[in-house]
Amino acid sequence: MKAEYETYCATHGRPDRIELMLCDINAVLRGKWLPGDAIGKLEGGAVRLPYSTYAPAIMGNEVEATGLGIVVGDPDGVLVPVPGTLRPVPWMPGKVAQLQVEMLTPEGAPSPISPREILKATLARFAARGWRPVVATELEFYILRPRKRGDDPPVPPPRTPTAQNYDLEVVARQEAILTEILSTCEAQGLETDTLIAEYGPGQFEVNFHHTEDVLRAAETAILFRRLVRGIVARHGMEATFMAKPYAEAPGNGMHVHCSILDAEGRNIFAPEGQGNIFADGTGPAGPAPLLKQAVAGVLDTMADFQAIFAPHMNSYRRFQPMSFAPSSPDWGYDNRAAGVRLPQTDGPAARLEHRISGADVNPYLVLTAILGGILHGIDTDPDLPLPIDDPGAAPAPTLGHDWFDAVERFAVSDHVAEVFGETYRHVYAAVKTDEVQTLTGLITPVEYRYYLSRL
Template sequence: MSEAESFLAAHPDIEAIDIVLHDANGVGRGKIIRRHELAGLYEQGRHLPVSILGLDICGEDVHETGLIWDKGDGDQRAWPIPGTLVPLHGTNRAEVLMSVHELDGTPAGSDPRHALQRQVNAFAAEGLRPAGAFELEFFLLANERDAHGRIQPARDVLDGRATTRTEVYSVDHLHGMLPLFNDIYAGAAKAGIRAETMISEFAPGQYELTLHYRTDVMQSADDLVRLKRIVRAQARAHGVTACFMAKPFEQFAGSGMHFHVSLQGDGGNVFAETGKGWSDTIRHAIGGLRETMAESMLVFAPHANSWRRFASQSYAPVSPTWGVNNRSVALRIPAGDVRARRIEHRPAGVDANPYLVAATVLAGIRHGIANRIDPGAETVGNGYEAAPDPTMPTDWREAIRAAQGSAFLKDALGDDLHRTFTAIKAAELARVSRTIPELDFDLYLHTV
């Protein structure tokens, strides 16, 4: 209650609060409450239907999750997460993140945040603390389609200049979007997020924003979901659309959500090597991530569009390779200070749920360390030339099947969330499969 009371006293202009939880797809769901309701939220929580955690990407019920009529669509109780109540830039509203519990107070099994917390707790029991940060890649698109009905990069908000070329790492190119970027940084600062470097990425209209490396990996995931919301809102305010699809343009690179992760112990970073070369801890961690990657790909590439991102020489990994200072592999050990030694996990697209990605990556690291799994030979040079791994799924359907049958993923996410997540993905696959795309008419209408 003191947090709510102090916040209201410090922000007399706040009139409403977005209360937001994140479902299996990472979609923010919840309500907007009025100022006078905030104290009650902190005192009693807020009842929400159990079905809110069993929705597909369109917000439709997925009955196979067992969260709808099997439970009479009864209520669970959502509670505000301490420390997440923040004002929203440019508005008279605030936002607070929520987590869902059963009415008896136990964590709701299908809430992705609890899955990540279980992995964090498992490491804590071993005297270790996962640390990390996500990278956020995204496109800025025009609200209007081009003459052919296709999406197109947004014009610069500064002067309306068109963006048509890949201006990777161009600093001058960034200046055309500075009014928007300034508001993104202001929104992040208000939310307590340390947004750092902005980059012009490897496609027209594509950008990357890096986040400060956190010693609390849960806060890293919170930062990512909140920053996506900030980018989307500020882009809209400037008359453009922020796009977090994994692959919006067929001819250009897609957008990843690389996850940098390390383990901190009493003596510091346990991934850091000594005079004898790579530590066994980081080698075994990589071994675990390699061994579990195939059955985990649905978490990293959860949508139909996700699978369009994986292509040779696209900076998206296509096999479970690892290497040092090498961006053609799936698991990269970046160059830099040995004290900051970490693994950059590169398979996930920006459309993935960061809570599920972090939970699955941490579970893979635990699996590797516990079983002392050898990572195999390091990839040197072009990782795209590596022989295909026959265990890796090649499309969304295969990834769903692999996830459904994975004992590892069931343990990583928990029984309830594993059932919920895979049921939602199967329902979405069925929706996509029965939809006739425009491409079918282009190819077959007048030819067969």
């Protein structure tokens, strides 16, 4: 850390403060402000947080059923830096740096409830086979007019069309915000690819480059959300990665592209010694056997992992028929209606695209679930249904629309225990059950409007 800190200071000057950021179960960044000259305290293990900080509810309260927090005396864990994450925060006044941290258990070991450690454990399973996953994410978000109260509904920016799909004029209107987002991504080492105006009013999407550093891909998605909200707020607007901010407009998704390299750097999803495969999957061979098994495994585990792909009450508004969000464990070739899409099935770029997750997810956990599903498919070779493009394909049963059902299924799933471990299965289910009970227990204004004076 000392060398990284000195390099940072030589490039950007000594920071006034360093914001220490710990990713919790909901991918909310929690932590402390550290004086800019106190990096030695962090290196010396003198900076701590309550260990329960890993697993609060989205409202911020601790959840007794997790077995964490005050029920066990709320002990501290020691914060340790994540190497390579000391970066400037250009949108904030003054000299501000940010640094991702992890937390050791009170006994000094890596935490079994750290989302980052959960993903590391899955990557270790690939490394044991000599394989290296390659991933890329795509994140959608909305820019809104500023709201006066937290419960005010969203309103698009002025002069925003209802459907702005790929509209370059819309991008130009938000040029000041969007160019600052991209330049700040560069300053923070977040490798962006393309930026487009998405379909919804005020909606945009940024794609990131494919990378073998899967942990960094997850961190990039988390830091990008913080960056976007900060920059958009500085321009007097508001940004959200909420899954479904508008009832009648498309939701925000996080699509994940994934391939696997072997020890020699060859893509194991590409057919060996075979001719080209066309975009519709026809040709001499079709998808490679390992790609078929990977898709089958992701589909076979998708319902059990739905509470990861759709973690909040609002997330389930995306799962509607004929919406822009896939709602079934099905697959297709170049078909964006499918839960798993195969954009390419031959050559170095052969891969699957997982299209189920909302932009409101914890990226560490989503990548764990997808990669765990891939290994499940390769190890057990479950049946692969026909692609939705096939005339003989039967419709797949839709994913659930009920949040509590998804959490209950997650809580007892053997697939979840295998991929996430029984400890994390318990903690995650307890936190989500608390969120379900809290939010579904509220009586909404809609109920008062339509029922109070009529019944």
